[in-house]
Amino acid sequence: MSETGLVRQLAYKFKDKNLLARALTHRSYSGNNNERLEFLGDGVLNFLVAHQLYQRFPNLPEGDLSRLRAELVKEQTLSEIATGLSVGEFLNLGEGELKSGGWRRPSVLADAMEAIIGAVFLDGGYPAAAELVGRLLQRRLENINPKSIGKDAKSLLQECLQAQKLNLPEYAVLAIEGEAHCQIFRVSCHIPELEVTTEGKGSSRRAAEQQAAQLAYEKIAKKGKK
Amino acid sequence: MSETGLVRQLAYKFKDKNLLARALTHRSYSGNNNERLEFLGDGVLNFLVAHQLYQRFPNLPEGDLSRLRAELVKEQTLSEIATGLSVGEFLNLGEGELKSGGWRRPSVLADAMEAIIGAVFLDGGYPAAAELVGRLLQRRLENINPKSIGKDAKSLLQECLQAQKLNLPEYAVLAIEGEAHCQIFRVSCHIPELEVTTEGKGSSRRAAEQQAAQLAYEKIAKKGKK
Incomplete structure (x- = not known):
């Protein structure tokens, strides 16, 4: 499975291509899977989004910043971003997951998206991760409305x-x-x-x-x- | 109130001293308080600890990494670190909070500690925050036991x-x-x-x-x- 297409979509060139491969590997496929990278990526992402929101809304109280962040890092948002990058096409899935359509399941896609962000951080450091997250979330950050979001x-x-x-x-x-x-x-x-x-x-x-x-x-x- | 002592303890010199002052200001004292910095600092801290644990335990599954992180960033740990830095002495508290001993309340100290980390990140960038968090948590990171922690x-x-x-x-x-x-x-x-x-x-x-x-x-x- 070639990941060249995904690299083009991500607009980030990995020095260590194994990192990207691991980020795309679901636990159903191998023990050497993306779960640890997902843990790291979740941390990077939460922090970078917190920083973006802190800068963008200088007068917003902490509670509202938290709600905005939750909206931006939730499974649905991440799986939409992953879908936009065609991440599903590049996933390494076990046979059962393949048959049950794991490549389009929001939780699988969101986890892989976090793992990719973690992999970019390990490969390119903080600046590369910040650039990537800023780019992936740019439209959403620009359109987010602090008044309505997060409320039912x-x-x-x-x-x-x-x-x-x-x-x-x-x-x-x-x-x-x-x-x-x-x-x-x-x-x-x-x-x-x-x-x-x-x-x-x-x-x-x-x-x-x-x-x-x-x-x-x-x-x-x-x-x-x- | 002089913060020189705290600056010495922190071993970080702020370019913008207002940031440190704000990190030390409880909401009971002023509208210009540390709550937004705490939001940012919480993000920085969670991420930096995730990264440290990721590096330190290359074979630990995601679930265990999460439990270790929870242990390191919990209120009790942060308030102990804050106490070690004498943060309580430098807090700006409203009259009611002062009288009720807010300067030694774990939640107040932990929040201020997160806010200080957020302030260092804003003032000195990612490298300064990473250096500070690594230093503040060094002993705990060295002594943490992945087998026992987080379990009752x-x-x-x-x-x-x-x-x-x-x-x-x-x-x-x-x-x-x-x-x-x-x-x-x-x-x-x-x-x-x-x-x-x-x-x-x-x-x-x-x-x-x-x-x-x-x-x-x-x-x-x-x-x-x-």
């Missing part, structure tokens, strides 16, 4: 209504469908004063409420812009 | 007995003393096959069991050495 839809909606001195939304379960082991909840979110009603679905009441709240929040935001 | 005494004792194919220890509550709001539990730990019995005290049954297990573990370790 229900909290956001509640804060938005409170700011307008309106009553809290009313949630109601409309239906519980499906068999016992795979129920689907249908929940409504109603804001009388704004004449807004939305409906959410989910595998739990909480998940359905969150979806309904998200839709209501988007509706209100649109109204606000008109 | 009951688990350690159990593993030790299982390795000798012995039965698990028997714990029994001997007495519960004191008033309802400040009870003291006395618990025994008995290992029949080794004729070992110990007694532990604590504010909960669990804490008392841990102490009894710790004493039993130490007795067995001594016996093993004879």
Whole structure:
């Protein structure tokens, strides 16, 4: 398996190519796998993101910085970045993992992404890792909104209504469908004063409420812009 | 308040002395406090310790590296280091915190220690922070034992007995003393096959069991050495 394509995507040339190979090796493939590099990469990444956020938001309190960081280093973000670099194509996976589609599993991709960052740090030192992380996260860092991120839809909606001195939304379960082991909840979110009603679905009441709240929040935001 | 003494202890000379002053300022004293520096310092510290452990234990699995790191960056460790540097003497605390002894509270000291590390990173860059953290943790890094750390005494004792194919220890509550709001539990730990019995005290049954297990573990370790 050639890693030239990935090296091009990463825009980082390894002095020690074994490091990249190890970063791409899942534990299902070999004992000499990426788990230790992932540990190191997780540390590098968390720190570099903390530093970027510290500089970019000079007045943001610690709690908000923590929430922003969590958003930027979470599995979903890292697996999206890994997907953008086609990391899945270059992974060394055991037979079972290959068959079950491990190369597109978010946790596998996110772990490999952290391991690659760890490998770049070992190979090129702190400056190389800082350059890489800054580049990989640039768009996300530029677009991140300290006001909304890390908060769930229900909290956001509640804060938005409170700011307008309106009553809290009313949630109601409309239906519980499906068999016992795979129920689907249908929940409504109603804001009388704004004449807004939305409906959410989910595998739990909480998940359905969150979806309904998200839709209501988007509706209100649109109204606000008109 | 002069910080010269602390600068000598730290063996790092700040270009920007305001950074050190801010690192020493608790939120009870000023809005311009050390909370953001603590966020940054926590990131630097976690990463540097991860790197040190990665290098020092080339064969240790990720899970063990994580446990070792947790041990080295936990509040107790950081507050001990801060105490060794007399950080408490140089803290800027609000009146309430001063009166209630905030300058010796482990959480306040640990936070200030992280903030100082963050301040050194901002002032002197990555090499200065790496040098400082390596120096502050040197003795602990040299003495850390990957086999025992992070495990509680009951688990350690159990593993030790299982390795000798012995039965698990028997714990029994001997007495519960004191008033309802400040009870003291006395618990025994008995290992029949080794004729070992110990007694532990604590504010909960669990804490008392841990102490009894710790004493039993130490007795067995001594016996093993004879």
